[in-house]
Amino acid sequence: MPLPAALIRSLQNVNGFSQQAFEQVHASAEQVTSVRINPFKWKRERLPLTTYHLPPTSYPLPLSSPVPWCATGFYLPERPSFTLDPLFHAGCYYVQEASSMFLEQMIKTVYPYHAAANYKVLDLCAAPGGKTTHLSALFPEGLIVSNEVIKTRSGILAENAVKWGRENIVVTSNDAGDFKRLQGYFDMIVVDAPCSGSGMFRKDPGAIGEWSLQNVNHCSKRQQRIIEDVWPTLKENGILVYATCSYSVEENENILDWIGKKHNVESVRVNLQEGSGIVETGSGERGMYGYRFYPDKIKGEGFFIAGVRKKETTGTSMPRPGKLTRASDREQKVIVPFLAVPEQLECVRAKEGIVVLKKTDMEDLAMLFGVLYVKKMGVKAGKIIRDELVPAHDLALSTIIASNPEAIEVQKETALDYLRKKDIAAGNAARGWNLVRYMNYNLGWVKILANRVNNYYPQHFRILKH
Template identity: 50%
Template sequence: MTLPPDLIQSLQSVKGFRESSFKGVHESGEQVTAIRLNPAKKSSTSHSFIGQPIPWCPLGIYLDERPSFTLDPSFHAGAYYVQDASSMFLWEVIAQSVPDPQNKKVLDLCAAPGGKSTLLASYFRDGLLVSNEVIKSRASILVENLTKWGNSNVIVTNNDPAHFTQAGITFDVIVVDAPCSGSGLFRKDPDAIAEWSLDHVQHCSLRQQRILNDIIPSLNENGLLIYATCSYSQEEDEMIVDWLMSSGEFEALAVNIPKDWNIVETFSEKNNAPCYRFYPDQLKGEGFFIAAFRKKSPATAVGKGKSASLKLPQKQELEQVRAFLSIAESFFVFKQGDQFRFIDEKWHHDLQQLASNLYIRKAGVGVGELKGKDMIPAHELTMSTLPLHHFNQVSVNTEEALKYLRRQDLYLDSSKGWNLVMYESLPLGWIKSLPNRINNYYPQEWRILKQ
């Protein structure tokens, strides 16, 4: 692997950069595999992985070897997420900055494919997470990953950052993992080297400023802003921090880090704001940059006062929904298309405000669709962390689970009607048992193609 000479030259004066070992770790071909466990989804066998804990994230594990995640049913059930260890440092930043996570409104602005959003959903368990992705195609994988993670108080939007100011909703925490030139991922994705250039770095820097400028009005006073990239370039990192600090609206926050973590603390040139760099030759993880800020000024996003566009169920429909799922009585139930959905009642008005101004891809948890007097249950319901003990369940082994995930024919000893397919106490999805066959309801677009 030949790294861009312009990149190497630009890093000569950056704190923590060691040219020889930096080049060596990229040439070695070494890959680091890490996962983060879902604390709300523990299998009956406590799905064990061989590896070492990641010091800055209590749910993170370095794996000694990379298994076939595609052929692990617990992966499809949302028991864990495969994520770079460096990115998991977000947990330590928010743990030190927001020690009380109760009832917080959180925005992950550039969220696909969902690594940081699933982490935020685990930390802010009873909060509202709005997970946004501006690129439509990438929003689909974001919906899938957050659905599998299972939290009910999550809204996925597909909007430009400027639209949030128009919506008027404000947040206690905003995470901007900004689109960048990607030099921190060269070891994992060598093909990205061909796309890197100094011009591209400058282009990304301007885009990052625009994104931040658009979203700052939506952050509450004393709110937390976290800015991150997977770039080594100062133009996208410390210089953006100085640009942000120049507004006078922010106080830079330091993060206490043990020396043996080998995370490099740097300081922006003009404002001496603390920043944190991850170099792959000095720790087990990819290239990463992160900085945190407390906002000193009030939010200025006021919205346009549009009326809510949520569609509510009719009285008879609501009774049918609650008869199918009794827990729905404690939630706000609404319709998106033909599907009935629900979210915690306390986030009802925030959802209305977002729905009036933004394009929502997913909100809360889908219950299902009514076909006459029958409810066709949604796959989302099986992936949720809500109790579903009153449904019939059928346990499957690994071979049967993989057949189910491939949407192949199944021969199981199941009860008549709807059944939850369970693998190691984790729901995988629905089947419907008929007198002469079993219908497999695993989503067609999610099925495993690998044999």
């Protein structure tokens, strides 16, 4: 299907646009596949995030070359069946479009020492979870509030947060306006705004037929409304990162001008690597910096990103916290052996059993719990029945789990059978709860009884593909 003529006409005078190269790359139907590895799980030397490197070729995922703007991002030579890779289900990596990984450079520009800081970050339009998991890695001591207003999509978001395994992600499902009660609360807000989607034409040719100038204008108004709703929650000197997968000026540079007219802000300029292919643009009226990704110039899809620093005085008005009930001493005694660093964690009762939270986040989580619809926070540990923990899948995939629970190491075919929720053999493993591990990565739980092995892999996570 040819590209919309109205889109091509609208881009003629846009910085970096080259019609012939743009049309050729879309006609080629080339597919670029990239992943971002989980630095908290992937067994490798822990190098600083500023170190670009290729991992050893012995790694099971065929990483071919690094994404130049993301230290943990890599291209693959071809797209494998991720569904049939146990490491994907173990949360060892996240499949993410390479252009959107540039968020890392925006953060490094404004927070050069971000790794040690206890920042509070809102990922407002978060599903399916690419930026949320990236933020969790870039702010390991921070608190990431990951929101998705569409309830069905928030389930996918929560599932990906479980696989990622970090206790610093809170998944919520709220409208942008619901956050207004948290005035001056967030150090950073990321708005990967709903858009007309022209940047995804190569990846999803079906989107071409759905594109229209009318939809571009509709999206632009929606983007303004979302930003205005969430603006009061950003601290003074806080950073708003705005992104779309659209090429349209109405959804990108014009939005920056609109923010600049409405609010006192400072534009963020990123120092691009020479020859990166990323195009720096300026908004038409105020010259605010934005960064365009064209698939004929970079190895990735169409993308736009910009950052602004809030220079307005912001009041702080925090609502009354909700009630979090700590687990009893008896309950904590059951759970503590399953935790790697119990002294840093708190066990809290929830409808689904016991949830484990960071002690340093308790006050914030209680407040968020009182204001928002919280779908997931911390790590679900499981239920205690007759002084025994029935462990949750979340705990198996978490990075707070102790290293010494009973476990069964399995080969790939057995791992896939387990992930399909089939019966597997346990060999001479000890009776009771055991982790199932593939290449020393946790996949989930089984319970070994006298005459059978019960597979506790979640029904809704199971592989249906054979």
